[in-house]
Amino acid sequence: MEAISINKFKGNAMRNRCQWRKRLKGRGYRLTISREAIINALRSTDKHLSAEDIYLTLHSKYPEIGLTTIYRTLELLDQMGIISKFDFGDSRARYELSGDYGNKAHHHHLICTNCLKIIDYTDFIDDELELLNKTQKELSGKYNFDITGHLIRFYGLCDECKEEKNT
Amino acid sequence: MEAISINKFKGNAMRNRCQWRKRLKGRGYRLTISREAIINALRSTDKHLSAEDIYLTLHSKYPEIGLTTIYRTLELLDQMGIISKFDFGDSRARYELSGDYGNKAHHHHLICTNCLKIIDYTDFIDDELELLNKTQKELSGKYNFDITGHLIRFYGLCDECKEEKNT
DNA sequence: ATTTATAATGATAATCATTTTCATTGTATA
DNA sequence: TATACAATGAAAATGATTATCATTATAAAT
Numbered sequence: 001m002e003a004i005s006i007n008k009f010k011g012n013a014m015r016n017r018c019q020w021r022k023r024l025k026g027r028g029y030r031l032t033i034s035r036e037a038i039i040n041a042l043r044s045t046d047k048h049l050s051a052e053d054i055y056l057t058l059h060s061k062y063p064e065i066g067l068t069t070i071y072r073t074l075e076l077l078d079q080m081g082i083i084s085k086f087d088f089g090d091s092r093a094r095y096e097l098s099g100d101y102g103n104k105a106h107h108h109h110l111i112c113t114n115c116l117k118i119i120d121y122t123d124f125i126d127d128e129l130e131l132l133n134k135t136q137k138e139l140s141g142k143y144n145f146d147i148t149g150h151l152i153r154f155y156g157l158c159d160e161c162k163e164e165k166n167t
Numbered sequence: 168m169e170a171i172s173i174n175k176f177k178g179n180a181m182r183n184r185c186q187w188r189k190r191l192k193g194r195g196y197r198l199t200i201s202r203e204a205i206i207n208a209l210r211s212t213d214k215h216l217s218a219e220d221i222y223l224t225l226h227s228k229y230p231e232i233g234l235t236t237i238y239r240t241l242e243l244l245d246q247m248g249i250i251s252k253f254d255f256g257d258s259r260a261r262y263e264l265s266g267d268y269g270n271k272a273h274h275h276h277l278i279c280t281n282c283l284k285i286i287d288y289t290d291f292i293d294d295e296l297e298l299l300n301k302t303q304k305e306l307s308g309k310y311n312f313d314i315t316g317h318l319i320r321f322y323g324l325c326d327e328c329k330e331e332k333n334t
Numbered sequence: 335a336t337t338t339a340t341a342a343t344g345a346t347a348a349t350c351a352t353t354t355t356c357a358t359t360g361t362a363t364a
Numbered sequence: 365t366a367t368a369c370a371a372t373g374a375a376a377a378t379g380a381t382t383a384t385c386a387t388t389a390t391a392a393a394t
Binding site: 087110112113119121123124127128131134135136138139140142143144145146147148149150151152153154155156157158159162 | 254256277279280286288290291294295298301302303305306307309310311312313314315316317318319320321322323324325326329
Binding site: 354358 | 365369393
């Protein structure tokens with residue numbers, strides 16, 4: 001019984017590894033320990049990690065992985081469209097697995113301008129999609145642009161920071 | 168006749184200067200030559216200038232104005248809500264006069280991911296406003312956020328870069 | 335006009351995230 | 365097992381932005 005479920009896990013992990021290996025290989029890249037670890041770090045959180053966040057997260061288990069490798073891998077994954085790079089205004093890039101690869105639904109961000117807390121929201125995605133399609137069609141025609149992506153976000157004061165201001 | 172129109176111009180510039188002086192004074196700041204020059208640099212373009220852009224623009228006429236002052240003034244104007252700071256992905260901040268102070272209508276940006284060309288578009292602002300209001304109301308309730316602003320932008324390949332790819 | 339308090343400035347140095355360099359190591363394939 | 369080349373880490377370089385500090389400009393009061 002236990003053996004079975006362990007094998008299942010092993011099987012899943014293996015299948016996973018093979019998938020990633022294939023994806024990278026398609027572009028002439030290799031799936032290394034470092035890259036796998038970085039991908040897994042991003043897969044196992046819903047936070048928006050910076051390069052240094054990832055470095056620190058991995059450092060106890062993989063002390064060999066240097067910051068440079070993190071930067072290089074993030075660049076690679078970004079190029080491949082596997083992760084998305086964001087600037088939330090704290091002068092460092094932050095990343096999350098994008099659409100197909102992540103475990104989060106399509107979402108946008110709600111950002112506190114005071115403490116930089118980030119909330120992923122998924123409301124009105126349908127209404128939004130309608131507007132986006134409409135806009136996108138108009139814009140691509142008018143300006144002869146091939147539109148490949150969009151960014152929507154709201155800024156404001158979060159729950160806690162709002163209260164702080166009243167104190 | 169000519170005298171009159173010259174006086175008119177002078178009068179306008181003077182009125183303008185007084186308005187800006189008042190705005191700054193309200194916060195305990197002074198309207199200096201540097202600050203006026205920086206504001207005018209922003210007022211007389213529809214481009215999205217970086218600190219260095221402004222520095223170079225002004226340098227021939229005002230060689231005394233240093234980069235530091237540009238940064239400080241931009242920070243100041245941003246705090247006051249007079250300009251908006253953007254990151255378009257070329258690792259330097261870019262600025263434009265915001266809403267009430269600029270000569271541009273409410274708009275968003277269309278950004279070429281290849282050459283970083285930026286196009287201001289004003290289409291569908293009404294539809295957009297409707298969606299934004301709806302979303303904003305929902306989000307501020309759900310997450311107890313005071314929403315103060317939003318960002319919408321589209322990414323893609325511009326006219327020229329599209330062709331390049333085919334060559 | 336002169337004084338006075340303080341805001342603004344420029345030159346310079348410091349920061350800090352990100353990139354580059356380069357010598358070394360790991361890995362897939364012949 | 366040899367070969368070609370991808371991947372890596374350490375260290376240096378880069379480049380935008382910020383902090384420091386001594387000096388200068390300015391508004392308001394005398």
